[in-house]
Amino acid sequence: MSSGFYTTYYLEMTAQTELNAKPLPGSLNVVESEEPQYQFNRFLYSLVGSEWEWGDLDSWSDAQWKAQVEHEQHRTWVAYYRGSIAGYYELFRPDGVNAEIRYFGLAPGFIAKGFGGPLLSHAIQSAWDWAGTDRVWVHTCTFDHPNALRNYQARGLRVYKEEQTAIE
Numbered sequence: 601m602s603s604g605f606y607t608t609y610y611l612e613m614t615a616q617t618e619l620n621a622k623p624l625p626g627s628l629n630v631v632e633s634e635e636p637q638y639q640f641n642r643f644l645y646s647l648v649g650s651e652w653e654w655g656d657l658d659s660w661s662d663a664q665w666k667a668q669v670e671h672e673q674h675r676t677w678v679a680y681y682r683g684s685i686a687g688y689y690e691l692f693r694p695d696g697v698n699a700e701i702r703y704f705g706l707a708p709g710f711i712a713k714g715f716g717g718p719l720l721s722h723a724i725q726s727a728w729d730w731a732g733t734d735r736v737w738v739h740t741c742t743f744d745h746p747n748a749l750r751n752y753q754a755r756g757l758r759v760y761k762e763e764q765t766a767i768e
Contacts, residue, residue: 605766610739622755629681686719687705688707691723697734700738736757740752
């Protein structure tokens with residue numbers, strides 16, 4: 601018996617000029633993890649996603665994590681505030697042109713500090729800076745932070761598809 605629905609929103613940006621960027625505060629340092637470590641990505645996914653019931657990768661094996669994180673079209677950035685992980689994002693571009701912000705979020709304790717807009721701006725800019733990108737896209741749903749959709753739209757991403765799914 602269904603107890604309701606949740607909505608998934610798919611958003612995209614098709615030109616770099618559409619980015620309405622918020623600058624990074626000087627206290628936030630964003631670094632690309634240039635040496636893939638699937639265990640680190642698994643940790644980041646859990647750190648950021650646990651509060652929002654991310655669970656789509658909970659059953660992944662080490663081999664699946666390793667294959668994803670070591671894929672040549674996968675990249676990860678981590679935001680640090682005063683030496684602590686404030687958030688992260690992953691970009692995935694398996695076709696060489698459509699860059700997905702695969703995972704994006706802030707760690708517990710760093711929400712509502714003004715980091716979401718700047719980190720998302722960094723993610724979108726990083727996607728555009730990746731030579732060959734023609735489109736940046738992301739999806740979010742009603743389980744994510746209440747401001748997630750607004751943040752994506754405020755940065756210039758546009759909803760191109762919505763899906764409703766029954767909650768079992």
